Amino acid sequence: xxxxxxxxxxxxxxxxxxxxxxxxxxxxxxxxxxxxxxxxxxxxxxxxxxxxxxxxxxxxxxxxxxxxxxxxxxxxxxxxxxxxxxxxxxxxxxxxxxxxxxxxxxxxxxxxxxxxxxxxxxxxxxxxxxxxxxxxxxxxxxxxxxxxxxxxxxxxxxxxxxxxxxxxxxxxxxxxxxxxxxxxxxxxxxxxxxxxxx
Amino acid sequence: xxxxxxxxxxxxxxxxxxxxxxxxxxxxxxxxxxxxxxxxxxxxxxxxxxxxxxxxxxxxxxxxxxxxxxxxxxxxxxxxxxxxxxxxxxxxxxxxxxxxxxxxxxxxxxxxxxxxxxxxxxxxxxxxxxxxxxxxxxxxxxxxxxxxxxxxxxxxxxxxxxxxxxxxxxxxxxxxxxxxxxxxxxxxxxxxxxxxxxxxxxxxxxxxxxxxxxxxxxxxxxxxxxxxxxxxxxxxxxxxxxxxxxxxxxxxxxxxxxxxxxxxxxxxxxxxxxxxxxxxxxxxxxxxxxxxxxxxxxxxxxxxxxxxxxxxxxxxxxxxxxxxxxxxxxxxxxxxxxxxxxxxxxxxxxxxxxxxxxxxxxxxxxxxxxxxxxxxxxxxxxxxxxxxxxxxxxxxxxxxxxxxxxxxxxxxxxxxxxxxxxxxxxxxxxxxxxxxxxxxxxxxxxxxxxxxxxxxxxxxxxxxxxxxxxxxxxxxxxxxxxxxxxxxxxxxxxxxxxxxxxxxxxxxxxxxxxxxxxxxxxxxxxxxxxxxxxxxxxxxxxxxxxxxxxxxxxxxxxxxxxxxxxxxxxxxxxxxxxxxxxxxxxxxxxxxxxxxxxxxxxxxxxxxxxxxxxxxx
Numbered sequence: 110x111x112x113x114x115x116x117x118x119x120x121x122x123x124x125x126x127x128x129x130x131x132x133x134x135x136x137x138x139x140x141x142x143x144x145x146x147x148x149x150x151x152x153x154x155x156x157x158x159x160x161x162x163x164x165x166x167x168x169x170x171x172x173x174x175x176x177x178x179x180x181x182x183x184x185x186x187x188x189x190x191x192x193x194x195x196x197x198x199x200x201x202x203x204x205x206x207x208x209x210x211x212x213x214x215x216x217x218x219x220x221x222x223x224x225x226x227x228x229x230x231x232x233x234x235x236x237x238x239x240x241x242x243x244x245x246x247x248x249x250x251x252x253x254x255x256x257x258x259x260x261x262x263x264x265x266x267x268x269x270x271x272x273x274x275x276x277x278x279x280x281x282x283x284x285x286x287x288x289x290x291x292x293x294x295x296x297x298x299x300x301x302x303x304x305x306x307x
Numbered sequence: 308x309x310x311x312x313x314x315x316x317x318x319x320x321x322x323x324x325x326x327x328x329x330x331x332x333x334x335x336x337x338x339x340x341x342x343x344x345x346x347x348x349x350x351x352x353x354x355x356x357x358x359x360x361x362x363x364x365x366x367x368x369x370x371x372x373x374x375x376x377x378x379x380x381x382x383x384x385x386x387x388x389x390x391x392x393x394x395x396x397x398x399x400x401x402x403x404x405x406x407x408x409x410x411x412x413x414x415x416x417x418x419x420x421x422x423x424x425x426x427x428x429x430x431x432x433x434x435x436x437x438x439x440x441x442x443x444x445x446x447x448x449x450x451x452x453x454x455x456x457x458x459x460x461x462x463x464x465x466x467x468x469x470x471x472x473x474x475x476x477x478x479x480x481x482x483x484x485x486x487x488x489x490x491x492x493x494x495x496x497x498x499x500x501x502x503x504x505x506x507x508x509x510x511x512x513x514x515x516x517x518x519x520x521x522x523x524x525x526x527x528x529x530x531x532x533x534x535x536x537x538x539x540x541x542x543x544x545x546x547x548x549x550x551x552x553x554x555x556x557x558x559x560x561x562x563x564x565x566x567x568x569x570x571x572x573x574x575x576x577x578x579x580x581x582x583x584x585x586x587x588x589x590x591x592x593x594x595x596x597x598x599x600x601x602x603x604x605x606x607x608x609x610x611x612x613x614x615x616x617x618x619x620x621x622x623x624x625x626x627x628x629x630x631x632x633x634x635x636x637x638x639x640x641x642x643x644x645x646x647x648x649x650x651x652x653x654x655x656x657x658x659x660x661x662x663x664x665x666x667x668x669x670x671x672x673x674x675x676x677x678x679x680x681x682x683x684x685x686x687x688x689x690x691x692x693x694x695x696x697x698x699x700x701x702x703x704x705x706x707x708x709x710x711x712x713x714x715x716x717x718x719x720x721x722x723x724x725x726x727x728x729x730x731x732x733x734x735x736x737x738x739x740x741x742x743x744x745x746x747x748x749x750x751x752x753x754x755x756x757x758x759x760x761x762x763x764x765x766x767x768x769x770x771x772x773x774x775x776x777x778x779x780x781x782x783x784x785x786x787x788x789x790x791x792x793x794x795x796x797x798x799x800x801x802x803x804x805x806x807x808x809x810x811x812x813x814x815x816x817x818x819x820x821x822x823x824x825x826x827x828x829x830x831x832x833x834x835x836x837x838x839x840x841x842x843x844x845x846x847x848x849x850x851x852x853x854x855x856x857x858x859x860x861x862x863x864x865x866x867x868x869x870x871x872x873x874x875x876x877x878x879x880x881x882x883x884x885x886x887x888x889x890x891x892x893x894x895x896x897x898x899x900x901x902x903x904x905x906x907x908x909x910x911x912x913x914x915x916x917x918x919x920x921x922x923x924x
Contacts, residue, residue, distance in 0.1 A: 168559030173644030175663030214890035218673025
């Protein structure tokens, strides 16, 4: 299978690594070769956490600039920061709910205008799916389920070679029992929302 | 049952590289593992620590890497399979033991994991530890994938036992922190009981013994060279008149590039997995029919230099290149795109790189640097030291841990750092030749690791310095591993001792010791002042649990604080403390109640006493 390359960017604490692990498990269930890499040394200290997931016949576990087929952003300014990973054919899926970095909170930086961010991204890539994933996570009953909402949107976009059912199974085995119901609901809400946004 | 103890032989599971390495060691029948934690190796140890709670594995967090290696060396010489785990710079700490252990050798297999960190994602340098193979004479194995790492570490134990020498298992961050599909195999039960047979004329390395042992080591290097020549980990694939020699994760980037460029029939690839000693005969027969060769290796030109020397001795004159201005860099890590481009350039293959998007009109995106956590006790201590030292000309050597981040503004406490423990040793040097007041910072785990000799040195040589020991009761940066100062009984682990930092410091001969609770700002500042005023060596132990670690144990979260109407917008809280729980909303300073841990330090800093606990609902 021709490789499909997915980059996920998030802020430490947003559950990027759990989302990656669910996707990896889903690929294993689907019988798709999968490799992932992550940089998470400073994850708990508020830094950026980036994962690369390569599906199909490739040996590399990292993704060079311009080579992502899909960019999944958990935070809009981080999606924008990672745009160098994209090319004209990349599909970008992003949460629109901002988590301004501390530098902005103390007045040492300006957070980019969200409308402007969307316009910029849309003009450069093949497709942008953008929505407020945090609102849907709240609706699902767990504000921390942003990762599952975005997984739903990713699967709806249809580029990564795993089915919604494989992900549903992986959510059952890879996420904590006490959050299972809200995670499942969050996944379905994201899946539906991206369907409307397409 | 821990997932790495699964008996589900033949099943395919998704594992992090470090989990795969741990599983491989378990399958190999490892009896004892020792470590000092360090990124990117830490998850190997964390998993083995958990596994040791429910299996025959003996595991320990040692005080430092040298001790870890000595523990493993003794166990291996008692006949059991042993594993010592460390990051690349940890091998420097263990190097004294390593170099002569190579003379002495082992009986049971001993594998030393060196987790290198190209690009320095979490390290102070990006040294290439393959040179430790050359320096010590020991064999080095290097996997190219997560799945291979699991298989290869088993072979590393076998090679160690065949040669009766330790084997260095070298990984890079992209092996340790990559995830891949791994097939589980049977777990070999470990040999449980070791026995040490006295043989002082081979074990006690006085000069006469070592002269004999060095001869043995050279013989073993010869044997290792033959193993390397015949190793399935040194393998050739493809065909053509061009050649590539590569190792580690670069092999994956090369394979993908040859596919992308559709030149698998033009280029032969030599993947080196047994990289010390280099496989001389196999390399020479590979070079023989080639026109030109490219060496694809991250880090230093380790293989390139060796292969050029082989070629020179054999009278081969083909072009062999690797590190050069227009080819590969010695800096940082590689990526698939860079490797593809250099291969295309070097071998004149037509190639159009993928079109990246135009980033010229992207607005500046505010940085998101890592930060001390909300409520981190280190922030309080740094603030207090800064206040206590106001008006004094200081130099503040710091050390390795979360608290290194204190060097960032606005705290700006951290002036010099080279390695674990250097805060104290370098503090002695600064006090000897400058007129500045030396204030050194070190964490509890780092103090045990490498700070104590420096402190004794300061006392003995009568330096004028204040050492601030930031005792948060854990090894926080690498993921909250225990250290000798931790009360393990309180964490529900039996069978551990405890070393008191206070008693240790006093036993080192320090005459002035202050113990502070950093959340009590005024009291702490005045205690620190006393310590700073003391002529000679003084120590401040700042004791407060790591806020992030403590979160996991608290039944009821503390009450958050809020900024009340009394605020007159001095912004001391933001400008001097910079706790990430603060944010500015329009003109108003606010506190995020979710992030606030209720430490109350900001409330004591506010000149208007405007920061108050949130009223209970």
